[in-house]
Amino acid sequence: MDYKYVEKKWNDYWKAHETNDFKPERKGEKFYVLEMFSYPSGSNLHLGHWYNYAPTDSYARFKRMQGYNVFQPMGFDAFGLPAENFAIKTGIHPKDSTTKNIATMERQLAEMGAMFDWPHELYTCDPKYYKWTQWLFLQLYKHGLAYQKLAPVNWCPSCKTVIANEQVVDGKCERCGAEIIRKEMTQWFFRITKYAEELLSGLDTIDWPEKTKSMQRNWIGKSEGGEVEFSLENGKTFRVFTTRPDTLGGVAYVVFAPEHPLVNEITTPDRLEAVKAYQVATSKTSDIERQSTTKEKTGVFTGAYAINPLNGEKVPVWIADYVLSTYGTGIVMGVPCGDTRDYAFATKFGIPFKNVVAFRDGKQHEMPSEEYGYVCNTPGFDGMKSEDAKRAILDRLEKLGKSSLKINYRLRDWSVSRQRYWGAPIPMIHCPKCGAVPVPEKDLPVELPYNVNFTPDGQSPLGKCEEFINVKCPVCGGKAKRDCDTLDTFVCSSWYYLRYPEARNDEAPFTRETVDKMLPVDTYVGGAEHACMHLLYARFVTKALRDMGYLDFDEPFKRLVHQGVILGTDGARMSKSKGNVINPDKYVSEYGSDVFRLYLMFGFSYMEGGPFSEDGIKAIPKFLDKLERVILKANHYGTFVSDKASEKELEYAVNYAIKNVTNDLDAFSFNTAVARVMECVNVFGKTEGKIGEELYKSLAGKLVLLVAPLVPHFAEELHEKLGFQGSVFDEKYPVCDESKLVKDEIELAVQVNSKIRTRIVVPTGASNEEIEKIALADPRITAEVSGKTVRKVIVIPSRLINIIVG
RNA sequence: GCCGAAGUGGUGGAAUGGCAGACGCGUCGGACUCAAAAUCCGAUGAUGGCGACAUCGUGUGGGUUCGAGUCCCACCUUCGGCACCA
Numbered sequence: 001m002d003y004k005y006v007e008k009k010w011n012d013y014w015k016a017h018e019t020n021d022f023k024p025e026r027k028g029e030k031f032y033v034l035e036m037f038s039y040p041s042g043s044n045l046h047l048g049h050w051y052n053y054a055p056t057d058s059y060a061r062f063k064r065m066q067g068y069n070v071f072q073p074m075g076f077d078a079f080g081l082p083a084e085n086f087a088i089k090t091g092i093h094p095k096d097s098t099t100k101n102i103a104t105m106e107r108q109l110a111e112m113g114a115m116f117d118w119p120h121e122l123y124t125c126d127p128k129y130y131k132w133t134q135w136l137f138l139q140l141y142k143h144g145l146a147y148q149k150l151a152p153v154n155w156c157p158s159c160k161t162v163i164a165n166e167q168v169v170d171g172k173c174e175r176c177g178a179e180i181i182r183k184e185m186t187q188w189f190f191r192i193t194k195y196a197e198e199l200l201s202g203l204d205t206i207d208w209p210e211k212t213k214s215m216q217r218n219w220i221g222k223s224e225g226g227e228v229e230f231s232l233e234n235g236k237t238f239r240v241f242t243t244r245p246d247t248l249g250g251v252a253y254v255v256f257a258p259e260h261p262l263v264n265e266i267t268t269p270d271r272l273e274a275v276k277a278y279q280v281a282t283s284k285t286s287d288i289e290r291q292s293t294t295k296e297k298t299g300v301f302t303g304a305y306a307i308n309p310l311n312g313e314k315v316p317v318w319i320a321d322y323v324l325s326t327y328g329t330g331i332v333m334g335v336p337c338g339d340t341r342d343y344a345f346a347t348k349f350g351i352p353f354k355n356v357v358a359f360r361d362g363k364q365h366e367m368p369s370e371e372y373g374y375v376c377n378t379p380g381f382d383g384m385k386s387e388d389a390k391r392a393i394l395d396r397l398e399k400l401g402k403s404s405l406k407i408n409y410r411l412r413d414w415s416v417s418r419q420r421y422w423g424a425p426i427p428m429i430h431c432p433k434c435g436a437v438p439v440p441e442k443d444l445p446v447e448l449p450y451n452v453n454f455t456p457d458g459q460s461p462l463g464k465c466e467e468f469i470n471v472k473c474p475v476c477g478g479k480a481k482r483d484c485d486t487l488d489t490f491v492c493s494s495w496y497y498l499r500y501p502e503a504r505n506d507e508a509p510f511t512r513e514t515v516d517k518m519l520p521v522d523t524y525v526g527g528a529e530h531a532c533m534h535l536l537y538a539r540f541v542t543k544a545l546r547d548m549g550y551l552d553f554d555e556p557f558k559r560l561v562h563q564g565v566i567l568g569t570d571g572a573r574m575s576k577s578k579g580n581v582i583n584p585d586k587y588v589s590e591y592g593s594d595v596f597r598l599y600l601m602f603g604f605s606y607m608e609g610g611p612f613s614e615d616g617i618k619a620i621p622k623f624l625d626k627l628e629r630v631i632l633k634a635n636h637y638g639t640f641v642s643d644k645a646s647e648k649e650l651e652y653a654v655n656y657a658i659k660n661v662t663n664d665l666d667a668f669s670f671n672t673a674v675a676r677v678m679e680c681v682n683v684f685g686k687t688e689g690k691i692g693e694e695l696y697k698s699l700a701g702k703l704v705l706l707v708a709p710l711v712p713h714f715a716e717e718l719h720e721k722l723g724f725q726g727s728v729f730d731e732k733y734p735v736c737d738e739s740k741l742v743k744d745e746i747e748l749a750v751q752v753n754s755k756i757r758t759r760i761v762v763p764t765g766a767s768n769e770e771i772e773k774i775a776l777a778d779p780r781i782t783a784e785v786s787g788k789t790v791r792k793v794i795v796i797p798s799r800l801i802n803i804i805v806g
Numbered sequence: 807g808c809c810g811a812a813g814u815g816g817u818g819g820a821a822u823g824g825c826a827g828a829c830g831c832g833u834c835g836g837a838c839u840c841a842a843a844a845u846c847c848g849a850u851g852a853u854g855g856c857g858a859c860a861u862c863g864u865g866u867g868g869g870u871u872c873g874a875g876u877c878c879c880a881c882c883u884u885c886g887g888c889a890c891c892a
Binding site for chain 2: 036038039041077080081082153154162163164165166167168211212214215217218219221287288289290291292293294295326411412414415417418419420488489490493527528529530531532533534565567571573602603604605608610611613615616617618619620622623671672674675676677678679682747748749750751753754755756759791792794796799800802803804
């Protein structure tokens with residue numbers, strides 16, 4: 001087959017007949033298949049995009065043939081850092097490079113021949129889109145879910161700019177090599193923590209990979225415990241969060257996060273220098289380093305002492321980088337006997353401590369031990385089980401107003417301010433009189449100006465753009481300034497699935513009517529690297545919009561599937577710097593898109609991915625040629641002998657393939673689906689010339705339908721050549737006829753003492769007793785069993801029989 | 807470091823706790839051919855045996871079970887994420 005010609009022919013046909021466009025009036029239940037949209041980086045469609053989109057498109061086409069009205073849109077997540085960095089390096093404006101990249105990728109996506117619904121395409125950098133991203137920000141703000149606070153950023157003192165984590169290499173600026181420090185800046189946050197509990201419980205209601213759910217659970221990090229109030233010698237108080245109130249009697253010291261605001265207040269003059277130096281040192285360390293349990297513990301004594309509310313003991317107050325200001329209250333109680341980190345810390349700094357956990361018999365746990373046991377060395381609670389003591393200790397302190405039950409989450413609020421140019425401007429105005437004022441919705445979008453100097457020089461790029469930044473306060477009319485930051489691109493991608501069905505609506509981001517009909521997304525396919533961020537943000541936004549009354553479902557993505565990662569031939573992640581990037585265009589132009597698609601589906605385990613290799617790609621056109629011969633034979637059938645056994649075998653093969661391919665496609669198990677088709681085609685070859693003409697034609701027709709989702713252009717062409725009118729994708733997917741799968745007899749393995757000794761053939765439906773009888777009558781088994789006692793016989797229907805002798 | 811995965815022939819990969827290696831690639835042998843290509847047929851985990859067969863075999867070491875690639879424990883290696891890459 002001339003793949004080039006056929007692919008062009010059917011692409012043109014689909015376009016002319018709007019075959020791929022979603023039509024609400026088409027029959028069938030709606031089915032929303034969504035692939036994560038891509039960032040238009042570089043200038044080419046990456047092999048990873050192909051791997052994500054082509055097999056998923058086969059799934060979508062399969063669903064359509066099953067009778068669903070499938071909606072499969074495509075778009076671009078077009079704002080982001082790489083375009084801005086590229087601009088800084090080359091002087092090419094992000095808008096220009098992005099527009100160009102999108103055009104190239106659109107052409108390549110069209111060549112793929114996927115069933116994308118282009119009329120609903122969207123780009124996040126389009127003012128018609130980000131108008132509504134800004135609208136989303138305003139709704140969150142109105143409902144108290146967006147707020148400002150001080151938060152640290154990576155600051156390069158030499159470039160005088162904020163840099164992304166990715167650009168920090170070994171604590172140094174990727175561009176200039178200067179040491180990065182953490183600097184506090186006022187930034188916007190979304191209150192995702194308000195939804196922590198529901199984000200956690202909602203996981204039980206969705207069909208997502210267990211590992212992804214598990215990652216989100218850990219990310220949310222719920223822990224139940226209590227907050228306990230300590231006092232300082234000057235009478236001031238502070239609270240610590242602990243999951244182990246039962247060990248309160250064992251507190252040897254208290255640690256503040258070095259950046260905690262109270263630290264400067266409590267530090268004694270003689271300790272001030274050391275504390276300041278430690279704070280500076282900590283500002284150069286990343287959170288990951290800080291939490292490392294193998295890293296030598298560091299810390300500094302502040303000179304202050306705190307009073308333990310339970311036993312009145314006076315303990316020293318330290319600062320240490322293993323305490324993070326973002327978790328709990330930013331202060332922890334140090335209990336060396338019950339926590340390995342605290343033990344290492346106290347041991348290193350010679351802080352005295354005691355053991356407060358023992359076994360039932362009073363023998364103390366070996367320190368450190370995080371196990372539960374029985375309380376000791378804690379007057380009033382000794383001998384109590386740890387679990388009970390938790391409650392009892394909190395109860396006692398609660399009566400004094402010094403503690404409360406507390407559920408703490410590791411999840412932090414979502415920081416959305418970016419001190420960068422290429423993003424959606426934050427629709428807020430800062431007025432000296434009125435404070436932070438939202439831009440009135442009628443004034444949206446706040447357009448991103450084109451002529452902006454975004455080379456890093458100490459100021460936010462938008463801050464330098466006079467005509468952008470200066471504005472009248474919408475409340476008092478006085479002189480005010482726009483927020484000069486842009487939104488995190490995750491904000492753009494947190495709601496795009498809601499926009500697709502109404503991508504051309506200029507009056508609203510989406511309407512209740514359409515969203516009710518089209519959402520949630522039935523199957524969402526994308527990389528596992530998004531497990532904790534994008535996928536959590538999207539869930540949060542959905543729940544927030546639901547509570548505002550804009551929609552009526554709890555979860556945006558009913559089912560989630562992750563494709564694996566295709567690596568370079570060297571087994572490493574593809575990157576320009578490693579020079580191992582595979583360009584799919586080369587294969588598409590050499591073999592055609594159907595062949596390449598089928599190769600990607602057959603050659604890898606979809607969820608696993610793996611190193612790319614072109615070994616075996618040549619086998620695909622060979623297979624398709626054979627498939628074509630087998631199918632077109634129906635048109636010029638010639639002579640045959642109708643052999644009943646062969647006919648039965650072929651009917652079995654076709655129905656077996658239908659059954660398994662259907663299951664495999666539903667499970668995204670493309671490689672086994674293709675294998676089942678190959679087996680089926682092999683049986684066509686084996687039974688050649690022995691099948692009645694009418695039966696052959698009917699089976700060949702089913703075969704075309706069976707493979708249509710896998711090789712769409714190819715199947716259209718053969719479908720037409722068999723004399724059918726219209727698109728094969730308007731046909732129904734074949735359904736397995738179970739009666740053709742019934743065999744007269746089945747083969748079973750026979751084990752003696754769990755070792756396979758022979759195989760027997762038994763009639764279908766034979767009872768366990770009959771099977772046992774046949775097995776024991778087999779000469780091979782008679783020999784094994786003779787002289788021994790049969791102790792037990794295990795029959796696994798249609799699999800094996802295991803005879804235990806001894 | 808923490809969280810989450812993965813490890814199966816020469817190779818990509820199959821296997822609801824039930825015949826490990828489906829389906830391919832590669833390799834070897836054969837047919838067709840003057841020859842080559844293409845195509846077709848057969849073999850192909852390792853070891854021993856002429857052979858029927860036997861033994862071993864799913865990262866390593868233990869365990870549960872009539873039976874473990876699959877479940878449990880410990881370890882090793884590789885990969886993904888760790889909140890400003892998307």
